[in-house]
Amino acid sequence: MDYAARNFAAEGYHTTSVTSIVNGLGVGKGVFYWYFASKDELLGEILGDALRSMREAQRDAIAGEPDPARRIDQGIRASLHWLSENRHLFVLMEFARTEERFAPIIRRGDDQMVADALPHVSAGITAGLLRGEDPVFLTMAILGVSGHLARTLVLEQGNDADRVAESVIAFCRQGYLATGTPALARRSA
Amino acid sequence: MDYAARNFAAEGYHTTSVTSIVNGLGVGKGVFYWYFASKDELLGEILGDALRSMREAQRDAIAGEPDPARRIDQGIRASLHWLSENRHLFVLMEFARTEERFAPIIRRGDDQMVADALPHVSAGITAGLLRGEDPVFLTMAILGVSGHLARTLVLEQGNDADRVAESVIAFCRQGYLATGTPALARRSA
Amino acid sequence: MDYAARNFAAEGYHTTSVTSIVNGLGVGKGVFYWYFASKDELLGEILGDALRSMREAQRDAIAGEPDPARRIDQGIRASLHWLSENRHLFVLMEFARTEERFAPIIRRGDDQMVADALPHVSAGITAGLLRGEDPVFLTMAILGVSGHLARTLVLEQGNDADRVAESVIAFCRQGYLATGTPALARRSA
């Protein structure tokens, strides 16, 4: 699975044939179909494992942290870290999103991640630490910044994951406005 | 190109055959290869056009706005709007990222978008309106939130693009901390 | 279709690959799937044509013969003749009978043949020429002798079709009892 995942990520799922996987592994083609019903199923299992692994990394990272805002920070750090260590799986997730037969797996994973992070955001709001608007939106926004910057700054440009994590945390906490600047009036009525 | 782009987005690039495209268009296969050297080249042109179109939408949106922070807001609104109107192209861009032969096109587009937005962020910093840290990072963070929330909230969950844009703007401006909350000390090891 | 039919008959349907057919014909593999949706469909069309051709041969043979008994004789002659000229198609029909996905085609053909011959048998009965028991049974019995002896005597042992036809006709007319022998009493009560 690991070998296949890395090849799928490097060459593209459709571009990587079952033949090339088993050849690269030095095994017969039959053994592939002994363990997996189909190429699609293999990708499904890779994605399922990846999502599970990522979730566990986040869970472990925030365990024992009492401050909800800090729990969020730890979650961001854990995400960036996991993503940088498993860049091939991240690439695969992005691909899966684009094919209707795999997209549900990812959407379920997204929902799960939001559901995991939501209690902490909500707790932060209750504690008066976070802006009390839509907690679901807030959660998604945090995940969005983390994911995008993991891809561009860490995976594509090779920046250090921990460094980027701190910047992401700072951005999520304060936004881009200079401290002390009064929030500008909304544009719309 | 439009017909092909919509089919690629709906069925997947690899899943959509040249035959199905020309049949759907009621033309022969020869005419396809008269205009495009290959299926890959077609996708390349679709992506190039898409990137250009998105860039123009952003350029138009911020023209004539003197306030750099407001220019950023307008850019966010334009991005969300364009993405919601061209969801098939957005899906295609996400796919292109996952195959090494198309990824450079997208990476160039990403760079371009950062380059386009950077002057406004820098101007905002100079004017003392934005936090003076890394302007490139700030730009990428803004693009990341926009892109991710466009996909999840607008494309997948069908929320209104303008509504989401305002939330994105608010998040980018202020982050998630409750106003008045002093920034927590970094967690540093 | 003719080349494929002969190969299917000689080597067996499953044993003959699409590759071997197109290679034997000196064409590319794509051309096969341009004309036939699948290997199964090809066999279906071969069988349909064969059934149609056989039926026509019988129809032509009995046209213009006023005596119903003689029409039956002519039908037998035509069947034996067609079968001897199209032994490969006969073999294919026998095979088709043994696979559930092709069997319906043959069963329909059988029904059709019975339906074609039935009026003549019935007319013979009405005219007092044929034994008045079950006309459907009589029809099937005639077809059974013809088919079996075509296979064993003509196809397998190479006897002359016309000669065999005359013997089949004689058997069907009179049975095996010596002329003048009184019919033996039935065994059961």
Place this chain on the structure above:
Amino acid sequence: MDYAARNFAAEGYHTTSVTSIVNGLGVGKGVFYWYFASKDELLGEILGDALRSMREAQRDAIAGEPDPARRIDQGIRASLHWLSENRHLFVLMEFARTEERFAPIIRRGDDQMVADALPHVSAGITAGLLRGEDPVFLTMAILGVSGHLARTLVLEQGNDADRVAESVIAFCRQGYLATGTPALARRSA
């Protein structure tokens, strides 16, 4: 062998895999190849047994019957009965006929059956009971009617084997001509 034979008949020989047989039997694949050198050999043994069993049924049926014509009748009854009780084996025989590697087994069986029945037909002719033409032809004709009507009327249409046997006997004895009708002159060119 019985389980395999029934599956081969129901699903087709090529369509039934060795895996599905051993799984259905709850044994490992090794045990299959311990008892049979190959899948083909298994079918060969099934066919051999089937032919032997059918032959025995016929031999038993005619034992002790002094009248040669009645021996033939009993043989017909026994054939129909055996075929209706072993329809899966009959289907398998029909299939085997269509593949060159199995056909010899069936042809040998056919020859055997003719050889078994021939003495009785010959005896009938000698006794003046049967028409004195070609005894081999007469034998084959009888077998042909029996086999064909077993398949269509008994196996396919579900009629009672004993009932069909009586009709077959009647047809074989007298043919289709109404009793008393003078044999029509041959049509000869």
Place this chain on the structure above:
DNA sequence: AATGAATGAGCATTCATTCAT
């Protein structure tokens, strides 16, 4: 005797691409 993981040749089918018309 028995297991079942492993093999790999072989199969039906697809599809980007070409080119005679």
Place this chain on the structure above:
DNA sequence: TATGAATGAATGCTCATTCAT
């Protein structure tokens, strides 16, 4: 310009058979 028949390499998958245990 345009057609669509033709090509054939490549793909996902099957399955009879082997063999270490």
